[in-house]
Amino acid sequence: MHKEKVISTKHYSDKLFSFKTTRNAGLRFEAGQFTMIGLDNKTMRAYSIVSGPGEDYLEFLSIVVPDGPLTSQLKDIKQGDEVLIGPKPVGTLLCDSLKKDTTLWLIGTGTGIAPFVSICRDADTYLKFKKVIVCHTVRTVKELAYYDYFFNLAVQEFIQYYPTVTREEWVNKGRITDHIKTGEVFSKLEVPPMTPENDSVMLCGSPDFNSEMIEMLKENGWQGGSLSQQGNFVYEKAFVDK
Numbered sequence: 001m002h003k004e005k006v007i008s009t010k011h012y013s014d015k016l017f018s019f020k021t022t023r024n025a026g027l028r029f030e031a032g033q034f035t036m037i038g039l040d041n042k043t044m045r046a047y048s049i050v051s052g053p054g055e056d057y058l059e060f061l062s063i064v065v066p067d068g069p070l071t072s073q074l075k076d077i078k079q080g081d082e083v084l085i086g087p088k089p090v091g092t093l094l095c096d097s098l099k100k101d102t103t104l105w106l107i108g109t110g111t112g113i114a115p116f117v118s119i120c121r122d123a124d125t126y127l128k129f130k131k132v133i134v135c136h137t138v139r140t141v142k143e144l145a146y147y148d149y150f151f152n153l154a155v156q157e158f159i160q161y162y163p164t165v166t167r168e169e170w171v172n173k174g175r176i177t178d179h180i181k182t183g184e185v186f187s188k189l190e191v192p193p194m195t196p197e198n199d200s201v202m203l204c205g206s207p208d209f210n211s212e213m214i215e216m217l218k219e220n221g222w223q224g225g226s227l228s229q230q231g232n233f234v235y236e237k238a239f240v241d242k
Contacts, residue, residue, distance in 0.1 A: 001041065001084040002027065006077050007057055013142050016111070017075055018050065018061045021083055029053055031122035032093035032115045032202070034236070036086035039077075043069045046238065048114035048204070049089060050146075052121030058085060061114040061145055092237045095119065095128055097225035098200035099232065104129040105194060107176060107213065109137045109205030115236070116204065117146050120153060129200065132159040135185065137176040137205070139167040160189050177212050196222045201233040210240050 004021035011017040029035070031053055037060060038044035050059035065071045077083065093115045098104070104125070106116040113136045119125050125132060134150050144163050154161040162185055164172040172179070172188070179185040186193050194201065201222070203213050217233050225231025 001036075001038075002087055003082050004058065004085050006079055006081045006083060008079060009077060011075075012145055013140075015064045016062070016143055016145060017064070018059060018145065019077060019083075020051070020057050020059045021085065023051075023056055023058045024085075024087070027058075027085075027087060027089070029089035030091075030094055030096075031118040031125065032095065033089040033091035033118075034115070034238070035089040037074075038070060038084045039073055039082075041084065044084070044086070045070050048091070048093075048111075048118070048236075050114045050117045052118055054123075055121070059117075061111050061117075063111055090238070091115070092226070092234055093119075093202055093204060094227065094234065095122075095125060097227055097230060097234045098202070099225070099230050100128045101130055102198055102200045103131040103133060103191070103194075105133050105135065105199055105201045107135045107180075107201060107203055107205075109176070109209045110143070111145070112136075112204035112206070112209075113145060114204075116202065117149065119202070120150070120159060126158065131191075133162065133189065133191070134159055135162045135164070135176045135179075137164045137166065137209075139165065141165055141168055141170060160191070162189060175209075177209065177216070181216075196220070196232040199232070200225075203233065203235040204239075207240070210235055214240075 007020040223231040
């Protein structure tokens with residue numbers, strides 16, 4: 001394990017925070033991958049990397065699990081503290097597993113937005129796809145981590161951004177899965193409905209969200225992708241397939 005120093009922390013709420021650490025010069029990863037994190041060797045958990053592959057620091061997003069053996073302590077870290085980080089990031093949320101020259105939909109819930117920040121921070125993403133659309137569903141507005149980042153990218157026309165919340169009145173209320181089924185997301189963004197011929201999809205979120213989206217895509221002819229055979233959609237198999 002690499003021992004890294006905490007550079008900074010940011011708390012979005014009492015249940016959601018992010019933090020940055022130093023980065024070992026030998027650590028290599030691709031946008032969308034995850035690695036193991038811990039405060040000691042006994043309690044390690046998988047975390048998607050938020051920072052881009054070319055940045056000289058590492059960044060992570062975490063929820064706080066009540067009485068969780070790791071997050072109950074991790075939430076209190078501060079600048080200068082040490083964190084253990086796995087040296088070999090892995091994962092299946094890779095752009096190279098998807099068909100190129102399509103519109104890339106990055107659809108996630110909660111902390112599932114983390115790998116998509118990394119993907120949007122990778123310049124190669126914009127060379128591989130015609131357009132990038134980021135969809136993020138959370139419970140409350142303050143849990144829209146990286147809202148400003150995505151909003152600014154949308155203003156610069158690098159991406160289109162469609163956040164939704166489920167427990168507060170807001171401009172886009174409800175689950176992203178419902179907005180897809182009703183077609184509301186397509187009409188508001190003024191884009192055509194997703195098709196396996198013209199679009200590629202990445203999924204990362206809660207178990208229910210993943211199951212619902214995977215079933216919906218497969219029923220409509222979408223094919224899962226991998227590095228050996230490109231497809232129309234991918235999800236993080238380590239978090240879904242048990």
